[in-house]
Amino acid sequence: MAEGYIQRATRLLKRRRFREVVRLLEPQVFQYRQNLQFYYLLGVSSLYAGDVRGAESYLSRAHQINESHVDVLLGLAAVDFRKGELEESLAKWLQVLEHEPDNRIAKRGLEVLRSDPRVQAYRTRTGLASRLYPPLPSQRHVGRVVLAVTLVMAVAAAIPVLIRSTREEREGLEEARLPGGEDSLIAPEGTYRYELSEREVKAVFAKIKRLFNERRDNLCLVEINRLLLSNASRAVKETAAMLRDYIERPNFSTIKDSFSYSEVRAEPYLYQGCYVVWTGKIANLEIGTEVIRFDLLVGYQEEKELEGIVPVSLDFGAALTNGNNLEILGQVALNDGGIYLYGLSIHKIANRPDGPRGSFDDDALARAAAHV
Numbered sequence: 001m002a003e004g005y006i007q008r009a010t011r012l013l014k015r016r017r018f019r020e021v022v023r024l025l026e027p028q029v030f031q032y033r034q035n036l037q038f039y040y041l042l043g044v045s046s047l048y049a050g051d052v053r054g055a056e057s058y059l060s061r062a063h064q065i066n067e068s069h070v071d072v073l074l075g076l077a078a079v080d081f082r083k084g085e086l087e088e089s090l091a092k093w094l095q096v097l098e099h100e101p102d103n104r105i106a107k108r109g110l111e112v113l114r115s116d117p118r119v120q121a122y123r124t125r126t127g128l129a130s131r132l133y134p135p136l137p138s139q140r141h142v143g144r145v146v147l148a149v150t151l152v153m154a155v156a157a158a159i160p161v162l163i164r165s166t167r168e169e170r171e172g173l174e175e176a177r178l179p180g181g182e183d184s185l186i187a188p189e190g191t192y193r194y195e196l197s198e199r200e201v202k203a204v205f206a207k208i209k210r211l212f213n214e215r216r217d218n219l220c221l222v223e224i225n226r227l228l229l230s231n232a233s234r235a236v237k238e239t240a241a242m243l244r245d246y247i248e249r250p251n252f253s254t255i256k257d258s259f260s261y262s263e264v265r266a267e268p269y270l271y272q273g274c275y276v277v278w279t280g281k282i283a284n285l286e287i288g289t290e291v292i293r294f295d296l297l298v299g300y301q302e303e304k305e306l307e308g309i310v311p312v313s314l315d316f317g318a319a320l321t322n323g324n325n326l327e328i329l330g331q332v333a334l335n336d337g338g339i340y341l342y343g344l345s346i347h348k349i350a351n352r353p354d355g356p357r358g359s360f361d362d363d364a365l366a367r368a369a370a371h372v
Helices: 002-014 018-028 036-048 052-065 070-083 086-099 104-115 119-123 126-132 140-167 198-213 217-228 234-244 261-266 362-371
Strands: 275-287 292-298 308-314 325-335 338-349
Touching: 002 018, 002 036, 018 036, 036 052, 036 070, 052 070, 052 338, 070 086, 070 104, 070 126, 086 104, 104 126, 198 217, 198 234, 217 234, 261 275, 261 308, 261 338, 275 308, 275 338, 308 325
Parallel strands: 308 338
Antiparallel strands: 275 292, 275 325, 292 308, 325 338
């Protein structure tokens, strides 16, 4: 099974389908926690997909497994460069040249540091910074296969594409229909969290369909919850709940419309099942054989303001310790009315002493110049 995932991810990487690599591999992190190639594929795909923090997290794990792997070092150097931590990127490029004295990417990085007085502006330009990324596998063999498949499938694909372009409906949307005829959209009397009129039920349902079709899944989930917690009829609720089955699980690269801790705390039932990205510090860490549990001190990563304390569980492996700063992508759950997070993915945030970033001293410049 492990070889299957690695091989599939490698093929996707050759085709430059970086986000698909991340979607494929991220759920398998716990299973392959000692696999260097797994973490490298995940890290370099995150980097090319624009998720610099994800790349740092996964490439750092690959570096823990093998500290002299050249492509991993190149990836971490590129991450440091994108973050403006130039001395760190310099050190890694020098390490690469110790192993491979003719490595063109490392030499290119040192040339940039040595000769470009606007290096801070340079690093933010993705098109230029990507020239310092690790090399990707050749597309030559894949290109021939893709060309053949494209020619064979072109005619067959034309009609479905035309249909989709005119209809532009996401799968599942055709089943989302309000009850017709004499059926009421309002349930009999009872106690509900949200009291809506028939007109409001129709408006919320229309909003759900629009958000769903726009793939604004998190916002769509909020409105689905609003209907499920309202006095809408059973038939309306069943239709809304059906759409929830089509909601896609996000990752750091794809998540849209995250909600703040204060928003969720104000109306937790409205956000149940939604996905959030929160940052904080780890406390009360418990590492089990299958589950990791800890409390996330939300907003306390700089030890200035504590927004709240949220229990978190992870069903994948991670090298964590109490006091780590963490960014977590999780799904909101409720436990006795309190907020709980099921973690889907994490980024460790380095604790660094205060001081200027993005600079390097004259000795560092001299070392760079010696290798160019």
